[in-house]
Amino acid sequence: MKSKTSNNLYYVCSLMEFIGRETKNKRCDIVNLLGEETIRHILEYADVFHSEQIAAVADRFIEEYKIEKGLFDNVENCKYNVPDYWSIGAVYQRLIESVCKVDLVLTLIEVYNSWISVYIDDYNIAVYYMTPQYIKVCYEQGEILE
Template identity: 45%
Template sequence: MTGREDSKENDLFFTCSLIDYIARKTKNKRADIVNALGKARVSKIYDLADVYHSDNLDRVSEDFIESAEIKDGTFDSVANTKYSVPSHWDIGKVFKRLILGIAREKHMDVIDALFEAYNSFVSSKIEDFNSSFYYDAPQNILNAYLDGRIE
């Protein structure tokens, strides 16, 4: 461990932030991006995050958009936001914490937990920047996922 957190947690943070960056850039939902990238590409991003993190994020995102043939969509979570827009880094951190919680609670591999998180109802709540859900405590977001509802 170097720095404030485990290096693989930081790799997951980068992976989630890149997913969010691509979603915003292509105007797609985060689940659509994860599913279009597929397990092999997401695993590659996660495994090589320390290398990709050193590169230009726009170029890295373009490479994955092209290789996964991601088309522009119509979901614009930024344009529809009435309040302060969280950065792709902010949302990456929210998803990282959720994924780590799912992996821990369900005894899953991180990549499998990532697909679970992004394909759950919680993902659409997080990407609604007009709600305050993404600001909730990480444990509350995890509990919503585990309980299958938001209280």
Template identity: 45%
Template structure:
């Protein structure tokens, strides 16, 4: 398990959410387009990047890395209150903290976002994203949502 309350990880997960909403991309696709090396750069520089508004940082990342618009709109499909990017960033960061070690945070981030759980956490019409962190991490480890 990696360090708890990893602020760099929290920022990067929130940034991925912001980019996904801006470009209408699935969050796993954002991560895939960025790639592991750019994820590592963002994690390394998160303490500097967080000084700017997250929307500006997202715009800068999109421009610098040439990320493209898509047609996925989970925010527009939501029937209920939409969680902000910080809330969803925290959910992903906690999951990654729970299933990674300090030496493989970037790799675990990629694995989590490219797994089945991304679709579940991005469905704001379900209750999954606000379940207890232990439930989410154990569901991820088991490869499917746990039965009640």
């Protein structure tokens, strides 16, 4: 059974994915626009936010932070089955937890702004589909391993 913190992180990561898809922005841009303080707030109250539809929560943050439409559309560009936002949220949640040493939110910001985010968000190469251990080792090694 997952801990409350783990479940909340899963929700935060899924919300980042949802907002990114809605606004056609890279996920790192969403994380950076919201910032550390807001992400901490979402993480702390994720169980409350989760009681609402994720689209309604996303709309509030999009409006409050004036997140404009971008040009990044990894869903439209996907040639195969598109993973849902919960699945991608789980990939990020597991990676963040596995590499976190001190602060979960700072690790989240670091991971979303790292090189591996480009690979996780490219649904045509299916890194998101690899095992959590493989993704963690790639992240730590700084490259996709063969």
